Amino acid sequence: MGSTFIVHGIALGAEGVISEFTPLPRELPHSWSWKQLAGHLLLKGLTAVVALPFYCASLIETVQSEIVRDESSSGLLDCVREGLTRLLGVGAPHSRRLLPLSYLLLPVAAHAVLRYAVAASVQRAVLWLQQRGEKRRPIPSDPLDAYFPELAAAWAGSLAADVLLFPLETVLHRLGLQGTRTIIDATDGAQAAGSGGSPLVLPVNTQYDGLADCLHAIRRKEGAAGFYRGFGALLAQYSLHGALLAAARTLLRVVLLDAKAC
Secondary structure (H helix, E strand, O other), X not given: OHHHHHHHHHHHHHHHHHHHHOOOOOOOOOOOOHHHHHHHHHHHHHHHHHHHHHHHHHXXXXXXXXXXXXXXXXXXXXXXXXXXXXXXXXXXXXXXXXOOOHHHHHHHHHHHHHHHHHHHHHHHHHHHHHHHHHHOOOOOOOHHHHOHHHHHHHHHHHHHHHHHOHXXXXXXXXXXXXXXXXXXXOOOOOEOOOOOOOEOEEEOOOOOOOHHHHHHHHHHHOOHXXXXXXXXXXXXXXXXXHHHHHHHHHHHHXXXXXXXXO
16 A cells, blocks of 8 residues: 555645646646647556556556565565666566567557546546536525535546446556556465365466467457456445445544534
8 A cells, every 4th residue: 555655645736746847737727729638648648658567567566475575575665666676677587579669659658648647537427417406495505515516526437437447457557567467366266275265376477479469369368258357346335435435425424413412
């Protein structure tokens, strides 16, 4: 989790620095032009490119099996060190199957731009529908409704973007892990023979040459379902997120009603 926050911080910092030294807008005004929109989307793509090596390092930490993880090398800043190692091509040895970062720049930038565009579009559409429904109400809405519609719209936008782009994210994850000597758990229920039922760990031994080769290989060997491996975890994540939002809304409404009664 620490490396995830580090990557998020690097992305935010890169976005701020790039927007300060370039004419690319960090936020779109209420009345934007197509030029401003193109510059804003370009900024999102450049931010993803800057954070790419650190994202790859964080990705390894999130999928690496705990059985083979070395406690001495699990520091908070390992993500930064490994990212710089991947960027400069020095340090810990990797397999010859390791893809150069240049192979991932365009797909990662495209994924970032598409995800932002889908999430923002769905978020604005949900807010518009909510505001349209509120105008038909004869009674003024509760003050609590001024905050939660934006949270709900952001949740819906992120869900739609992640579901729509899940196949592309699956491909990017496989390309980012290839050649990094990552050991993962066999999450399909397999167990090591003769080890008393202990979980089986598997090395990442893919042989993809790039984005197109990965797409064709997954479709040929695993079918369409191969692009949605781990999709249940995404649904569980957003289900929990939505449940927490609903619980927080209910709790705050009860608190507000009690405050009004007093």
